[in-house]
Amino acid sequence: MILAVCIKRVPDTNARPQVAPDGKSINPQGIEWVINPYDEFAIEEALRLKEKAGTGEVVGVSVDPDGNESILRKALAMGVDRGILVKGGSMFDGAVTAELLAGVLKNVKADLILFGKQAVDSDSYQVPSLVAHHLGLPRANVVTKLEIQGTKAVCRRQIEGNEELLELSTPCIVSCQKGLNEPRYPSLKGIMAAKKKPLEVLEAPPIEARIEILKMEPPPPRPPGRIVGKGREAVPELVRLLREEAKVI
Amino acid sequence: MNTELQAVDPFELTETQKMIRDTVRDFARETLAPRAQELDRKGDFPMQNFRDMAAMGLTGIPVPEAYGGAGADTLSFILAMEEIAKACGSTALTLAAHTSLGTMPIVQFGSEEQKRKYVPPNASGEVIGSYGLTEPQAGSDSGATRTAATRVSGGWRVQGTKMFMTNASVAGLFVITAVTNKDAPKHERISAFILERSFPGISIAKKEDKLGCRASDTCIVNFDDVFVPESNLLGQEGHGFSYFMQILDGGRIGIGAMALGLAEGGFERCVEYSKTRSAFGRPIGAHQAIAFKIADMAVQIQAARHLLYHAARLKDAGRPYKREASMAKLYASEMAMRVLREAIQVLGGYGYMTEYHIERMYRDAKLCEIGEGTSEIQRIVISRDLLGKL
Ligand SMILES: Cc1cc2nc3c(=O)[nH]c(=O)nc-3n(C[C@H](O)[C@H](O)[C@H](O)COP(=O)(O)OP(=O)(O)OC[C@H]3O[C@@H](n4cnc5c(N)ncnc54)[C@H](O)[C@@H]3O)c2cc1C
Numbered sequence: 001m002i003l004a005v006c007i008k009r010v011p012d013t014n015a016r017p018q019v020a021p022d023g024k025s026i027n028p029q030g031i032e033w034v035i036n037p038y039d040e041f042a043i044e045e046a047l048r049l050k051e052k053a054g055t056g057e058v059v060g061v062s063v064d065p066d067g068n069e070s071i072l073r074k075a076l077a078m079g080v081d082r083g084i085l086v087k088g089g090s091m092f093d094g095a096v097t098a099e100l101l102a103g104v105l106k107n108v109k110a111d112l113i114l115f116g117k118q119a120v121d122s123d124s125y126q127v128p129s130l131v132a133h134h135l136g137l138p139r140a141n142v143v144t145k146l147e148i149q150g151t152k153a154v155c156r157r158q159i160e161g162n163e164e165l166l167e168l169s170t171p172c173i174v175s176c177q178k179g180l181n182e183p184r185y186p187s188l189k190g191i192m193a194a195k196k197k198p199l200e201v202l203e204a205p206p207i208e209a210r211i212e213i214l215k216m217e218p219p220p221p222r223p224p225g226r227i228v229g230k231g232r233e234a235v236p237e238l239v240r241l242l243r244e245e246a247k248v249i
Numbered sequence: 250m251n252t253e254l255q256a257v258d259p260f261e262l263t264e265t266q267k268m269i270r271d272t273v274r275d276f277a278r279e280t281l282a283p284r285a286q287e288l289d290r291k292g293d294f295p296m297q298n299f300r301d302m303a304a305m306g307l308t309g310i311p312v313p314e315a316y317g318g319a320g321a322d323t324l325s326f327i328l329a330m331e332e333i334a335k336a337c338g339s340t341a342l343t344l345a346a347h348t349s350l351g352t353m354p355i356v357q358f359g360s361e362e363q364k365r366k367y368v369p370p371n372a373s374g375e376v377i378g379s380y381g382l383t384e385p386q387a388g389s390d391s392g393a394t395r396t397a398a399t400r401v402s403g404g405w406r407v408q409g410t411k412m413f414m415t416n417a418s419v420a421g422l423f424v425i426t427a428v429t430n431k432d433a434p435k436h437e438r439i440s441a442f443i444l445e446r447s448f449p450g451i452s453i454a455k456k457e458d459k460l461g462c463r464a465s466d467t468c469i470v471n472f473d474d475v476f477v478p479e480s481n482l483l484g485q486e487g488h489g490f491s492y493f494m495q496i497l498d499g500g501r502i503g504i505g506a507m508a509l510g511l512a513e514g515g516f517e518r519c520v521e522y523s524k525t526r527s528a529f530g531r532p533i534g535a536h537q538a539i540a541f542k543i544a545d546m547a548v549q550i551q552a553a554r555h556l557l558y559h560a561a562r563l564k565d566a567g568r569p570y571k572r573e574a575s576m577a578k579l580y581a582s583e584m585a586m587r588v589l590r591e592a593i594q595v596l597g598g599y600g601y602m603t604e605y606h607i608e609r610m611y612r613d614a615k616l617c618e619i620g621e622g623t624s625e626i627q628r629i630v631i632s633r634d635l636l637g638k639l
Contacts, residue, residue, distance in 0.1 A: 070264075077268060185276050188306030188319035191268050 001056035001148075003046040004110035005080065006101055006131075007039040009064055009071045010121040019216045026091075026121075026216070035071045038116025040183035041176040045146060046114050047079045048181065053148075057081045059108050063089045063100045069199060077186035077194035084108070088204020092122045095210040098130030104202065105135060112153060115175040117142045128175040139173035140166045144180050260558055262324075269310075269321060270328040276305060277336035285337040288464035289609050294419050295464050298340045299347075303374025307333075308347060312356055317369030323499070324561040327506040334510025335517070338613025339464035341507045342620075346415035346465075347371070349500035351378015354424045355443060358484035358492050367422060367443060379420035381411035381470060382493055388412070389626050391426075392435050392490055396472060398427035398442065404478040405429070407442065410454070410471050415620075417468035418453050421446045425472070426489045433487060441489035443481045450475035461612030498571045499564060500621045501578035505557045508578075508585035508617035509550065511610045515592035516546050518607060522596055539595055546588045553581040572634040579627035582617035589614055 011017045012032040020027040035043070043060070050056040060080040062072050067087035076083055084104055089096045105113060115128040125141075132139035145156035153168045157177070168174075186194070228237050242249045262270070281298055288295050302308055310326040312318020319325075326348065334341035352371040355363055370376040387393035396409025407427050417423070422445060429440040444451065454469040484492060520543060523534030533539045556577035563570035589611040593600035600607050618624045 073264065074268065077272075185305055186268070186272050187304075188269065188310055188321060189314075190306075191265060191272065192314075192319050192321060194268070195265055 001050070001053055001112070002108065002110045003049060003056060003058045004105055004108050004113045005039070005042045005046045005058060005060050005075070006105075006113065006115045006127070007043065007060055007062050007071060007075055008036040008097075008116075008119045008121075009033045009062065009068055010036045010119055013037060013120060019218060023215055024213045033068065033070060035074055036116050036119045036121075038118060038120070038176060038178070040116070041178065041180045042114035042116050043075055043078055043080060044181045044183040045174075045176055046112075047184070049112070049146075049148060059084065059110065061101060061104055061108070062086070063097045063204070065090055067201060069201075072199055073194050074186060076197045076199065077191040078184060079186075079190055080197075082197055083199040085199060085201045086204050087201060089207070090209065090211075092124075092213060093209055093211045094122065094124045094126040095130060096207050098127045098134060099207055100204050101127070102131050102134035103205070105131065109171075111170045112148070113137070113171070113173045115173065117175045117177050128173055132173045135173075137171055137173050138168040139175070140168055141175045142177045143174050144177050146174055146176075146180065260554075262328075265321070266325050266328060269325045270332060272305075273307065273329040273332040274335075276301075277332045281333060281340055282336035285339075285609070286603065286606065288337065288339055290463075290603070292458070292463040294416075294466045295337070295340050295343060296419070298337065299343060299374060299377065302333075302340075302344060307344065308374030309352070309372025310348065312348075312352060312368060312372040316356065316364050317372035322561075322565045323502065324558060324565055327502055327557060327561045330503050330506035331510040331513070334507040334613075335514035337464075338507065338511055338610060338616075339462045341510060342462045342465040342613075342616065343416060345500065345503040345507060346380060347378045349503045350380035350496065351416065351420065351422060351424060353499060354380070354441065354483060354492060354496050357496070358441070358488075359443070360484075362480065363443060363483070371422060376421035377416050377419050378422050378424065379414050379416040381414045381417075381423055381425035383412045383414075385410060385412055389623055391493065392439070394426055394428055394439055396425065396427040397431070398429050398440060398477070400429075401476070404476060404480075405442065405482070407444070407450075407472045407475040407477055410469065412469055413457065413467050414470050416466050417470050418456055418466050423451070423470070424483065426493060429486055429489075436490045437487040439489035440486050441483035441492050442477050443483050444472075444475065444477060448475050448477065460615060461609070462616050463612075497621055498574045501574045501627075502557060502560050502564065502570075504617050504621045505553070505560075505574075505578040505581035508581040508614055509553050509557060511614045511617075512546075512550050512553070512581075512585040512588040515589045515607045515610045516543075516550060518605070519543065519546070519592040519595045522599075526596075533595070542591050542595055546591060549584045549588055553577070553584045556580055572631055575622070575627045575630040575634075578617075578621070579624055579631070582614070583624060585614040585617060586611070 012034045015031055018027040046058045050058050058080045060072050060075040060083040063086045072083035072085055086100050089100050118125045140155040142157050143155040147154040151170050153172050155166045157164050228234050306319050309318030310321050314320035355367050371378045382391050398405040398407045426439050426441050428438050430438055450473040452471045454471045457467040523539050524532050526533050560570050560573035560577040563573055592607045599605050
């Protein structure tokens with residue numbers, strides 16, 4: 001079984017990114033980059049499926065405008081067998097990313113392609129579905145339980161107060177949600193082995209950008225809180241403000 | 250502002266070293282830190298922490314791959330120790346004793362057969378290592394060892410008592426020193442032995458209660474006529490003292506890293522606190538008396554880090570590092586006491602309370618001025634190296 005995992009480099013979720021002087025990008029100064037947290041569920045799931053099968057290969061694929069290898073190396077340290085880095089694309093143009101990924105995945109011929117359900121920087125939720133479209137594969141999004149039964153992938157996902165059960169025929173695409181598993185830490189042996197594992201770097205073919213970023217702004221500072229009074233007497237005023245000013249009730 | 254001093258500094262760590270540091274940092278923050286307070290209060294051995302570290306391969310960081318370890322360098326071990334100590338001093342001490350003292354003597358001085366038999370279970374964490382040099386009458390003066398090994402058919406019989414053996418009550422393997430020839434010149438009197446816990450005659454006489462590192466296991470151990478087969482003499486007869494002096498050089502860098510991590514743990518909390526706590530209408534960090542404390546702490550932490558990483562790199566390069574290891578250990582452990590004392594001061598009454606962690610770190614750090622050679626002994630080592638024996 002060949003399992004492909006698509007992973008994205010994103011700013012550390014604890015970091016507070018600043019807008020760069022050009023007003024259109026994130027200032028890379030002082031930013032720690034991490035594997036997109038949802039992609040960690042995808043990596044973990046692929047590793048578990050391989051371990052359970054006792055055989056197979058896990059291939060990590062990443063599109064990165066700077067050609068930065070660091071997160072693929074971490075994936076290799078976690079246990080991914082080899083990496084493919086596509087140098088090019090942009091951090092925010094999901095359509096381009098999907099096209100580049102599809103170009104690579106075509107040749108990987110994976111039985112299962114795993115994604116995180118979203119990238120926490122661009123939050124656009126579109127890449128898994130676009131890749132599925134390009135490759136003509138079935139896909140299940142936001143999956144919290146996955147089981148492979150022969151040539152079927154049985155997926156569960158949470159929907160409005162209920163659970164949906166999907167059966168996809170492989171090859172297929174699954175995007176992973178928190179709750180699917182508990183991602184492992186890389187082991188020391190894994191880290192030591194990572195630098196010896198193959199990591200192929202490909203130059204991205206030129207693809208026309210579909211999105212142009214015009215401007216980036218930090219979110220407006222939150223207005224300070226206000227205390228409207230104390231005890232029972234304050235309730236009517238509080239209700240009025242919640243209704244008329246905040247418009248939440 | 251970047252309070253993580255490492256992130257901005259030109260230590261030129263390799264990608265592998267950085268990945269080890271970052272991975273252990275995440276693990277220590279997420280897994281070890283939340284358990285530290287209760288472990289300290291109860292004083293139970295951190296078995297779950299040890300198992301979790303074993304699962305990640307942290308129990309054999311500098312052990313060569315051929316013997317089941319990760320095969321990483323000394324600096325990687327130091328980086329891991331530092332991150333673990335930031336979260337939990339007891340766990341750091343447990344790992345330092347297991348690795349530097351309970352395992353590395355066999356890696357460095359054992360026969361091929363001994364290495365194959367005893368190192369892999371220690372490296373995987375299946376067996377915990379412990380080390381016995383200190384005795385009731387032989388502390389700083391470890392050459393005054395009285396534990397004796399008498400030659401008998403097929404091996405030795407060991408009789409004596411060892412003090413303060415870290416990990417002893419949970420250990421499966423002991424590395425100890427004993428006098429094998431009391432008439433030989435001082436430094437040739439002693440040999441080193443590898444003892445399995447199951448050898449008849451080994452008993453834990455007392456589990457100590459102590460100021461800090463309370464979850465680390467410290468025991469007095471009796472060796473009562475313990476038969477040790479010939480194959481368990483470590484290295485050559487009469488070389489035990491010299492082996493242990495070499496082992497302590499390496500171990501001292503580890504204890505220094507523990508001190509560094511503890512100081513940083515306190516410092517990080519202190520920086521955060523001085524930005525959020527207000528007094529007299531301003532964050533306390535805006536009062537210069539507090540701001541200057543922060544500056545002084547940062548400088549000292551950074552100086553200790555330079556000394557430690559340098560000593561570790563000398564060792565990795567196969568160059569002499571005895572003096573540098575001693576300097577790093579001495580400076581880092583005394584620095585940690587100063588920094589943590591000031592960190593408590595920055596938090597005021599809250600710093601004195603267990604809830605805020607720093608008082609624990611302060612108690613834990615005191616061990617670093619004592620274990621693997623007291624500060625006085627480090628000054629002897631350094632000055633002798635500089636002056637020769639006058
Ligand atoms: C928590 C803990 C864990 C430990 N774990 C281990 C372990 O796993 N294995 C092990 O073998 N040991 C262990 N030790 C023992 C430790 O290494 C010794 O306590 C230490 O070496 C000091 O020996 P001592 O306690 O006998 O003090 P002493 O040697 O009696 O020293 C008392 C005081 O005199 C000073 N002093 C001694 N000689 C001189 C001198 N020549 N000049 C100036 N001052 C001097 C010392 O610095 C100290 O201040 C541990 C100790 C502690 C506290």
